[in-house]
Amino acid sequence: MCRAARPLHATCDTIQVAMLPVPPLACSQAWTAGAQRAFLRAACMAHALQADAVEPVHLLWALVWDEGHAGTRLAGLGLNPDSLQRQLGLPLLPATIDESPPPSLPWADAALSAAVAALSMAFEQQPHSEASTDHLLWSLCQPPLPTAELLRQCGLEASAWKVGQAGIAAEDTAPVPLPPDQTLRLREPATANPSDMYRLLDAAANRAREGLRVLEDYVRFVWNDQHLARLCKECRHDLASILAELPTMALLSARNTLDDVGTRVATAAEYQRSHPFDVLIAASKRTGEALRSLEEFGKVLNSQLGQRCEQLRYRLYTLEKAILRTGYNRERLAEQRLYLLLTEELCPRGAGPVLHAALEAGVRMVQIREKRMADRELVERCRWARRVTRQAEALLIINDRPDIAVVVEADGVHVGQSEFTIADARKIVGPDRLVGVSTHTLEQARQAVLEGADYLGVGPTFQSQTKHFNELAGVEFVRQVAAEITLPWFAIGGITVENVGQARSAGAERVAVSAAICAAEDPALAVSELLAQL
Incomplete structure (x- = not known):
C-alpha cells in the first residue's frame, strides 16, 4: 500500500516526525547531503524501473552507490549494484539513469518507516543533528522490511550495532524509537566566512x-x-x-x-x-x-x-x-520650439484657417484646448485636427482628456494640477503617448519630473486672455526652472510677440501660445515672428 505525499507540518524551526513530508528530501535540513542524494537516486531508480512507489529496496540500491560510510560498509560486505540486483531479483536497469528530479512518485509505507526510524536514531544520539546515510542503512536493517533479511545474511543486524558519528559500531541494545509527537529542531545554518x-x-x-x-x-x-x-x-x-x-x-x-x-x-x-x-x-x-x-x-x-x-x-x-x-x-521634442494651444472662441476667423496657417509657418506641436465643447463635438474636432496635423507631421495633444486622446489617436494629453494625475493619465494613454503637465511652482515642476511627465508647462508667465490668475508665477518661475530642469518645458501664459523676449531672456527655449496666434490678423506672420525670437 502506498501513501500519498503529506504536507510539511512545521514552524520555522521545528518539524513533527509524525508528519514527515514525502519524499523525505522535502525536509532537506534534517538530512545530510549524502542522504539527500540517496533519496534522489532511489526515486530515480524507481522511476526508471516504472515502479508504482519508492520502496526500501530502491533506498538500499541508492546506498550501495554511496561513497560515504554506508557505501563503504556495504562494499566491504560484497554488495555492489550488480550483486544487489541479482539477490533482490530486480529487473535489469537501463544503461544510464537520469538523476535529475523525477516526476513525483509516492513513497511506500515501508520506505517512510525507514526514513522516520533514521531520523529518530539521529535525534536520539544527538539532538539537532542531521540524519545520515549511516542512519538510513541502520533503518533498512529493521524487520520486517524486505531489506532486513538480505542485510542480516551479509552480517548486518539492527540489534548488533548502532550508528555513531564515526560510523557503525557494536551495540548491546537497539535504540529506543522517538515518540511520534516529539519534535526535531532544525540545525542552525552555518555562518558564512x-x-x-x-x-x-x-x-x-x-x-x-x-x-x-x-x-x-x-x-x-x-x-x-x-x-x-x-x-x-x-x-x-x-x-x-x-x-x-x-x-x-x-x-x-x-x-x-x-x-x-x-x-x-x-x-x-x-x-x-x-x-x-x-x-x-x-x-x-x-x-x-x-x-x-x-x-x-x-x-x-x-x-x-x-x-x-x-x-x-x-x-x-x-x-x-x-x-x-x-x-x-x-x-523626441528636440525640434519643438512653439506650441500652439488652439481654442475656437479665440479664433475670429475660425480654428481651421488658423491651424492650417500655423502649420504652414512652422508650428509642429498643437493642443486642442476646448473647455466648453460637448464631448461628441469635441471628438469630431479632435479627429479633424488629427487628420490635418498628421499630414503636416506635427504632434497633436488633447487638453485634459486622455480618453479622447486615445480615441482620436492623438500623440498625447496635457493635464493640469487639478485634473488627472500623471499616473492616472498614463494608465489611459499608455506608455508611448506624451503626458504633459502644467506647473506653477518649482516644487511642482520637480515632482512632475519624478512622476514621469514627458514635458512641462511652466507658468503663468504673464496675464492671459484665456485665463485669469490671482497670482502669477511670473518670469522668476521661468528663471528657476531654467536653472534646474532639462526635461522639455514650455513657458506658458500670456506670451506674445512683444514679451516673448523676456521669457527667452529668463531661459525659456520653448513657449506655448494661444491668443497671440489664434487672434492675430495674420496667424502665419505671428508664428514666424515668434519663432524668430526663439
Whole structure:
C-alpha cells in the first residue's frame, strides 16, 4: 500500500516526525547531503524501473552507490549494484539513469518507516543533528522490511550495532524509537566566512558607487540638469552613510581583485555602447543590482543595513525613471520650439484657417484646448485636427482628456494640477503617448519630473486672455526652472510677440501660445515672428 505525499507540518524551526513530508528530501535540513542524494537516486531508480512507489529496496540500491560510510560498509560486505540486483531479483536497469528530479512518485509505507526510524536514531544520539546515510542503512536493517533479511545474511543486524558519528559500531541494545509527537529542531545554518561576506559587500558597494557616479556625471556635465544631479548626489551620500556602518579595513582587507574570476569573464555587449542613452541604462541597472546585493547580504550582518539599502534602491528606481524619460523626451521634442494651444472662441476667423496657417509657418506641436465643447463635438474636432496635423507631421495633444486622446489617436494629453494625475493619465494613454503637465511652482515642476511627465508647462508667465490668475508665477518661475530642469518645458501664459523676449531672456527655449496666434490678423506672420525670437 502506498501513501500519498503529506504536507510539511512545521514552524520555522521545528518539524513533527509524525508528519514527515514525502519524499523525505522535502525536509532537506534534517538530512545530510549524502542522504539527500540517496533519496534522489532511489526515486530515480524507481522511476526508471516504472515502479508504482519508492520502496526500501530502491533506498538500499541508492546506498550501495554511496561513497560515504554506508557505501563503504556495504562494499566491504560484497554488495555492489550488480550483486544487489541479482539477490533482490530486480529487473535489469537501463544503461544510464537520469538523476535529475523525477516526476513525483509516492513513497511506500515501508520506505517512510525507514526514513522516520533514521531520523529518530539521529535525534536520539544527538539532538539537532542531521540524519545520515549511516542512519538510513541502520533503518533498512529493521524487520520486517524486505531489506532486513538480505542485510542480516551479509552480517548486518539492527540489534548488533548502532550508528555513531564515526560510523557503525557494536551495540548491546537497539535504540529506543522517538515518540511520534516529539519534535526535531532544525540545525542552525552555518555562518558564512566573514571575509567572504566583506569581499562580496565591498564589490557590491563599489559597483553601486560607480553606477551612481556615471549617472550623476552625465546629467551634470552633459545636460546641466541641476535637479537630477542633486538627486544623484543625495543618493551617493546616503549610500556612503549606509556603508560607513561597515568596517572600512575589513572591506579593504577582504578585497582581492587579482584573484577575482569575474575580471576574466566578459561579453562582447559590455564593450558596445552605440549611444549615451545605452550608458545610462547600463549604469542604472548595474546600480540597482548592486544595491539589491548589498540589501540581501547586508541582512546577514545587520537587518537595518538591509532595510536602508532597500529604501535607497526604491529611490533609485524613481531616479532611473526620471533620468531615462528626460533623455528620451529631450530627443523626441528636440525640434519643438512653439506650441500652439488652439481654442475656437479665440479664433475670429475660425480654428481651421488658423491651424492650417500655423502649420504652414512652422508650428509642429498643437493642443486642442476646448473647455466648453460637448464631448461628441469635441471628438469630431479632435479627429479633424488629427487628420490635418498628421499630414503636416506635427504632434497633436488633447487638453485634459486622455480618453479622447486615445480615441482620436492623438500623440498625447496635457493635464493640469487639478485634473488627472500623471499616473492616472498614463494608465489611459499608455506608455508611448506624451503626458504633459502644467506647473506653477518649482516644487511642482520637480515632482512632475519624478512622476514621469514627458514635458512641462511652466507658468503663468504673464496675464492671459484665456485665463485669469490671482497670482502669477511670473518670469522668476521661468528663471528657476531654467536653472534646474532639462526635461522639455514650455513657458506658458500670456506670451506674445512683444514679451516673448523676456521669457527667452529668463531661459525659456520653448513657449506655448494661444491668443497671440489664434487672434492675430495674420496667424502665419505671428508664428514666424515668434519663432524668430526663439
